[in-house]
Amino acid sequence: MTAETPDSHSAGLLGPVALSGAIALLLVSPVMRGGNRHVALIVIELLALATALAIWVRALRVRETRDTLKANPLVLVLALSPIWLAIVYLTPLPAFIWSSLSGRELLDEALKRADIVSKSWRALSVSPDATAASLLAGVPIAVTFVAGYLASLSQVRLLTGFVLAMAFSQVLLGLLQLAGGETSPLFFGILTFGPPVGTFANRNHFANYLAMALVILVWHAYESHREPFPKIGVGKFGTRHRTALWSAGALLLVAGILMTRSRGGVMFGIPFAVAALIVAALRIQGWSRGWKFALPIAFLLLVGATALVGFDEVTARISFEQLSGSAGFRGVLTRTSFDAALAFFPWGSGWGTYDLAYPRFQPAELPGRANQAHMDYVQILMEGGAFALVLAGALGWLVIARVRKLIRRVRHDGVLDREAMAAAICGLGFAALLMHSLVEFNMRIPANAMLGALLAGIFLRPLRTAAESP
Numbered sequence: 001m002t003a004e005t006p007d008s009h010s011a012g013l014l015g016p017v018a019l020s021g022a023i024a025l026l027l028v029s030p031v032m033r034g035g036n037r038h039v040a041l042i043v044i045e046l047l048a049l050a051t052a053l054a055i056w057v058r059a060l061r062v063r064e065t066r067d068t069l070k071a072n073p074l075v076l077v078l079a080l081s082p083i084w085l086a087i088v089y090l091t092p093l094p095a096f097i098w099s100s101l102s103g104r105e106l107l108d109e110a111l112k113r114a115d116i117v118s119k120s121w122r123a124l125s126v127s128p129d130a131t132a133a134s135l136l137a138g139v140p141i142a143v144t145f146v147a148g149y150l151a152s153l154s155q156v157r158l159l160t161g162f163v164l165a166m167a168f169s170q171v172l173l174g175l176l177q178l179a180g181g182e183t184s185p186l187f188f189g190i191l192t193f194g195p196p197v198g199t200f201a202n203r204n205h206f207a208n209y210l211a212m213a214l215v216i217l218v219w220h221a222y223e224s225h226r227e228p229f230p231k232i233g234v235g236k237f238g239t240r241h242r243t244a245l246w247s248a249g250a251l252l253l254v255a256g257i258l259m260t261r262s263r264g265g266v267m268f269g270i271p272f273a274v275a276a277l278i279v280a281a282l283r284i285q286g287w288s289r290g291w292k293f294a295l296p297i298a299f300l301l302l303v304g305a306t307a308l309v310g311f312d313e314v315t316a317r318i319s320f321e322q323l324s325g326s327a328g329f330r331g332v333l334t335r336t337s338f339d340a341a342l343a344f345f346p347w348g349s350g351w352g353t354y355d356l357a358y359p360r361f362q363p364a365e366l367p368g369r370a371n372q373a374h375m376d377y378v379q380i381l382m383e384g385g386a387f388a389l390v391l392a393g394a395l396g397w398l399v400i401a402r403v404r405k406l407i408r409r410v411r412h413d414g415v416l417d418r419e420a421m422a423a424a425i426c427g428l429g430f431a432a433l434l435m436h437s438l439v440e441f442n443m444r445i446p447a448n449a450m451l452g453a454l455l456a457g458i459f460l461r462p463l464r465t466a467a468e469s470p
């Protein structure tokens with residue numbers, strides 16, 4: 001990475017205008033069903049386009065911003081994916097070529113049986129309109145990823161601080177929903193049958209959002225303990241007071257996750273927050289004292305949150321019958337969705353076309369209409385085919401390279417500096433999204449996908465050495 005210019009030193013690689021746009025995206029995205037509504041998406045997409053323009057203008061003005069984006073081509077592959085995927089899936093092809101592609105013959109036969117024979121050119125996607133809408137919805141995800149990648153450490157604190165504020169307000173709304181009962185007007189018309197959902201439409205999406213915020217809170221707590229004591233005033237507000245304050249915040253978020261009764265949120269979200277706490281404690285207090293601090297604190301927070309929510313409420317959905325029934329439903333849906341992915345491979349059916357392309361593969365044992373696979377990876381494979389593997393390969397390569405770099409830093413320096421700690425802990429928050437997506441469609445919810453993209457960008461952002469840091 002090149003040396004900082006005076007402009008980038010004062011405003012950061014991201015720039016103040018783009019930073020404001022990223023903050024607005026993070027605050028607006030959860031408000032209307034996690035952004036999963038047409039009106040909400042219009043607002044989010046407009047904000048994202050304005051933020052992308054601000055990033056592009058700054059890249060033209062500030063060489064370091066431009067060089068940082070160009071330094072790793074795989075980052076550009078991910079950041080520009082809505083554009084190049086639109087070119088691939090929306091470019092018209094001759095009808096005879098389209099009909100010969102895997103998976104298209106089924107649709108072509110159905111059209112012929114209906115006496116509909118078209119010799120016009122067709123886009124690669126089986127539904128170009130759905131794909132265009134899906135890729136446009138991917139722009140905010142790409143923008144928040146770039147924002148996290150370019151943000152300075154102080155900008156990361158600001159961005160994630162607004163996420164924490166939103167998460168706490170969501171928990172407060174959830175508590176009010178819980179107090180008001182199933183008929184509470186604070187559900188805003190969503191039939192949830194009891195569990196609070198905040199402004200989301202699904203308990204699992206709500207829990208996943210809070211789980212990522214919980215990891216962020218751990219990093220903020222770590223940062224507050226790394227601040228020089230004179231800035232905070234050790235006589236007035238020392239280490240113990242700050243530990244109690246951050247523990248209270250963590251208790252509130254853990255209670256928020258538990259009161260959703262989301263099995264995935266508990267099993268896939270909380271363990272990564274505990275891992276983040278262990279990493280932070282080992283860095284602050286050393287190997288032996290860190291374990292003695294982190295594990296009891298995690299245990300007490302979990303017990304305390306369970307006591308606040310109620311043991312019966314927490315364990316209401318973990319009976320053998322419920323677990324086996326849910327696993328059976330998701331297993332059949334995943335298996336048949338994978339069959340559909342193989343039928344459309346290597347081209348895929350087109351992004352955003354799952355609910356249109358899957359019904360022909362849906363078995364009679366699954367009632368109703370499945371509009372999501374409830375397993376993000378098989379759905380992405382079905383829609384994106386080999387191009388989904390390209391994206392997964394690019395992200396996987398970057399993740400492995402970053403993990404190796406963090407391990408080398410630990411071996412060389414013995415500890416991780418603040419830049420590396422931000423990457424390590426935020427990477428654990430991103431992992432919480434990746435793991436929960438094995439049994440849910442969190443990546444299809446704009447608020448969750450954007451927060452996960454932000455954490456991925458922070459995890460992958462260029463690490464400065466002590467000499468390069470401002």
